[in-house]
Amino acid sequence: MLIADLIARCRAQPEAVAVVRDRQETTYGELLERARGWAARWRSLPGFAPGGIVAIQLPNSADYAAAVMACHWLGAAVLPLNTQWRPEEVARNLGGVPVAALIGDRQTLAPWREGRVLGDAQRLDVEDRPPAPSQAEQDGLEALVQRDLADVDALLLMTSGTSGRAKVVVRSQAQLLANARHVQAELQWPAGCRVLPVTPFFHANGFSNGLLLPLWSGGRIVVLRQFFPATLADLIEREAVQVVIGSPVVYESVVRHEVRPGACRSLEYAINSGAALPTAVAEAFERRWGVPVRELFGTSETGTIAIGPPKAVPPGSTTAEPCHADSIAGRPLPGVEVSILSDDGRTLPPGEVGAIGVRSPAVMKGYWAPEGVDPGRLPDGPYLTGDRGWLDDQGRLRLRGRSPRFLNIGGNKVSAGEVEQVLRGLEGVTRARVGVEGSPPHLVATVWLEPGVVWKQPEAVAHCRGHLAEYKIPRRFVLETVRAADLPDKHAVVEERIPHVR
Numbered sequence: 001m002l003i004a005d006l007i008a009r010c011r012a013q014p015e016a017v018a019v020v021r022d023r024q025e026t027t028y029g030e031l032l033e034r035a036r037g038w039a040a041r042w043r044s045l046p047g048f049a050p051g052g053i054v055a056i057q058l059p060n061s062a063d064y065a066a067a068v069m070a071c072h073w074l075g076a077a078v079l080p081l082n083t084q085w086r087p088e089e090v091a092r093n094l095g096g097v098p099v100a101a102l103i104g105d106r107q108t109l110a111p112w113r114e115g116r117v118l119g120d121a122q123r124l125d126v127e128d129r130p131p132a133p134s135q136a137e138q139d140g141l142e143a144l145v146q147r148d149l150a151d152v153d154a155l156l157l158m159t160s161g162t163s164g165r166a167k168v169v170v171r172s173q174a175q176l177l178a179n180a181r182h183v184q185a186e187l188q189w190p191a192g193c194r195v196l197p198v199t200p201f202f203h204a205n206g207f208s209n210g211l212l213l214p215l216w217s218g219g220r221i222v223v224l225r226q227f228f229p230a231t232l233a234d235l236i237e238r239e240a241v242q243v244v245i246g247s248p249v250v251y252e253s254v255v256r257h258e259v260r261p262g263a264c265r266s267l268e269y270a271i272n273s274g275a276a277l278p279t280a281v282a283e284a285f286e287r288r289w290g291v292p293v294r295e296l297f298g299t300s301e302t303g304t305i306a307i308g309p310p311k312a313v314p315p316g317s318t319t320a321e322p323c324h325a326d327s328i329a330g331r332p333l334p335g336v337e338v339s340i341l342s343d344d345g346r347t348l349p350p351g352e353v354g355a356i357g358v359r360s361p362a363v364m365k366g367y368w369a370p371e372g373v374d375p376g377r378l379p380d381g382p383y384l385t386g387d388r389g390w391l392d393d394q395g396r397l398r399l400r401g402r403s404p405r406f407l408n409i410g411g412n413k414v415s416a417g418e419v420e421q422v423l424r425g426l427e428g429v430t431r432a433r434v435g436v437e438g439s440p441p442h443l444v445a446t447v448w449l450e451p452g453v454v455w456k457q458p459e460a461v462a463h464c465r466g467h468l469a470e471y472k473i474p475r476r477f478v479l480e481t482v483r484a485a486d487l488p489d490k491h492a493v494v495e496e497r498i499p500h501v502r
Contacts (some may be wrong), residue, residue: 115206407435
């Protein structure tokens, strides 16, 4: 059971540093005491029990780690919230998920002081430290550790969407623990490994591999308060960081700025997730810092599926093939089974392209529904990620983009992938997603722009008209700017509408 493992880890190395933020170190022993104190205080509150759901809106910190431990200790599931989301955004995307409490600090809780977005849910400030629990309270908490909570809901993650509400993925403690075991079996991080997750804990990869995995394996989490390339390099040097977990935005920013290469001599692993890193960026990063970027491929529903090796060298070849080549995701992790399926469900042999299916103990329980977890959304066979790819003769997974999505516009079938590819051809567009809305239905496109890029709508429409039939041109564009301080926010913040294109 995950929480039992985390508690045992804290007791095994109480003097070791678990989290360091702004030069302030929190040991495993202190982390355990903080989690125990909050568990004792929160135990009597509604929702802090198996079946309960508690939201957490905090920056990466020791408080975040202790709050998760306290919730799992009591059997409650945690729902990480984006720290930039306002109450209205949360309400719009939760879709009725019954949150019993919201854990935050004074800054994140401030927008929640007024309004009834979460109804009667408790607002719990982690800066309000509880007194040490009594011996009776400690004994009661010790008894809870012995419960079998492996299959109890432990994590709810809101998946992104370009239209409509997000889906809420439900994962158990056993599934989270399986992911940690799979990733550690592949990476073999040494005891005490110093990990700097630029990825926020409210993202799937940040939560599983930036928070839980380092603690479970006895590592040290180094927290970056705010991302700037020079700040990242300084922190790596000061804390002798060995692992950086980031997104393409992080690596692209580092490459664009002058950063002292010697500052990162301690770095041994650079992990990229969220989207494929352009080959040119990966090569520039490796030349400057001497560390190859390893691509991590996974989903909120499955956990981590594959992590590319630093170099993939074909037998008999003297030329290394960089793992960051866009099509290579690497071999499936130990414990993860990947199959390639045809449209009619047949398993395809190596070399043939099809839908990517995953079997693993880390695959989710299902999606949240008012009547409970909806296992009907999971197929009887492998979970289909929505991506297409193929396995080469060495067992490596190679990606070929998303499975075709055909949208019905006035009786015309439109390939969403085709439209998205055209939009990605616009200068400054890093990502695009196309969906349908309205009655009569029309296309809406969400585009992610590089920082500083000015969106020129007439040029964008003209570009689409030069490559697409009129009925394939989006009638509305939702613009998002990729921010260096975070992964790309996947929900609309700026909208521009265009008239019907004739």
